[in-house]
Structures are given as structure tokens and as C-alpha cells.
Amino acid sequence: MSDLTLVIGNKNLSSWSLRPWILMKHFGIPFEEVTIRLDVPGTRAEIAKHSPSGLVPCLTVSGEAIWDSLAIAETLAEWYPEKNLWPEDMMARARARCLSAEMHSGFSELRGTWPMDVRCEHKALSRPPGVARDLKRIHALWTGARQDYGQDGPFLFGEFSIADAMYAPVVSRIRTYGPVPMFADLTDYMDAIWEHPAMQEWRAGAREEEAQGWYA
Structure with missing residues (x-):
């Protein structure tokens, strides 16, 4: 899978963004990172350009969006089964x-x-x-x-x-x-x-x- 973009919020604040970000970093899954500053004027409009839920994180690929942390993790586990994102046992x-x-x-x-x-x-x-x-x-x-x-x-x-x-x-x-x-x-x-x-x-x-x- 190529051309993955992970849209996240502030690194200090967005705990949900950290979850797929650290997962993809650990397993060497390449992605482009887009960071949106939260809690400022224009935040909601900027997120809406990427995420249909109006929330971050959101993973986009080929025009499709996956907008939930656990859904992103499960999807990556399916796309990269050889990496064992879940335990093997x-x-x-x-x-x-x-x-x-x-x-x-x-x-x-x-x-x-x-x-x-x-x-x-x-x-x-x-x-x-x-x-x-x-x-x-x-x-x-x-x-x-x-x-x-x-x-x-x-x-x-x-x-x-x-x-x-x-x-x-x-x-x-x-x-x-x-x-x-x-x-x-x-x-x-x-x-x-x-x-x-x-x-x-x-x-x-x-x-x-x-x-x-x-x-x-």
C-alpha cells in the first residue's frame, strides 16, 4: 500500500493521533504526515478537508478516508499481515x-x-x-x-x-x-x-x- 497520508492534531494534545502514528512508525509503514493545529480559528474547516467525521486522526489513501484510530489500526493489520501488528498467537x-x-x-x-x-x-x-x-x-x-x-x-x-x-x-x-x-x-x-x-x-x-x- 502506497501514498498513505495520516492527518493528525497537535502532538502535545492529540492522544488519538498518537495511536496510529506510533504504530506506523514502529512497523516502518511509510506515510505523509499532515498536522492540523487544534483549538484555533479555522481548525474545524481544515480538518473537514480530510476527515468526514470532522475529527483527527484520519488516514487517507487513493481518495478514501479511514477516520478512527482503531479502524486505522485494524485496516493496517489487514494491509500488512506480514508485519504482525496483532500478536501471532x-x-x-x-x-x-x-x-x-x-x-x-x-x-x-x-x-x-x-x-x-x-x-x-x-x-x-x-x-x-x-x-x-x-x-x-x-x-x-x-x-x-x-x-x-x-x-x-x-x-x-x-x-x-x-x-x-x-x-x-x-x-x-x-x-x-x-x-x-x-x-x-x-x-x-x-x-x-x-x-x-x-x-x-x-x-x-x-x-x-x-x-x-x-x-x-
């Missing part, structure tokens, strides 16, 4: 899909209360009950995946997969608003995500946005 793959779908549809308290801000670390904010519940569930999901399927590598299912891409913004949030003592036993996993070359590139992009005055 059937049951591990099923678990990874469950984790990814739960992230896609849930954890609204965490996402709403702790917006992604990759420029900052260790704000040590309090955790209201809804955020605490979401964090407890995420800890259980990560721990279970690592114990059952992740023994052969640093990521949730050993090798990097769509599930890791879906939870990369959560790692960022914990770094920004934590520390969260509950996750002390998952430090190695979170470090693997945080120091991933693609995540480092994304973080550098956020700092560049800041230097350009996007967050003045």
Missing part, C-alpha cells in the same frame, strides 16, 4: 483486541480529567474516584497481559502491537500526572513505551510546537 491476539477495544470505548474519567500533555512530567495531581477506578482497571489489564503473554519482550504481549499503540497515551498521562504508586511494578513496561524511538520523536515534535508558540 490466537489467544494473545484475542486478548490484545479486548484491551484495545476497552481503551477505545472506555476510561472516560481518566481521559477527561488527565488530558495528554507530553511536555510535562510528575505533576503529582490528586486522583478523583473515577480516575482511580480507571487506573486500577488499566493496571489489571496490563499486568494480566504481561503475565500471560508478555514474558518474551518488554511490551504487553512481548513484541510491540496495536495494544501498545492504544495505551501509549496512558503511559504519557501517568508520566505527566503521576507518579502513581500502583504502577511501580510496571515501570519496565512504561519505560519501554516512553523511551521508544517513535515516542521520543513524538515528544520532540511537541516541544517544537511549543517553541513555535502553539501553547503560549
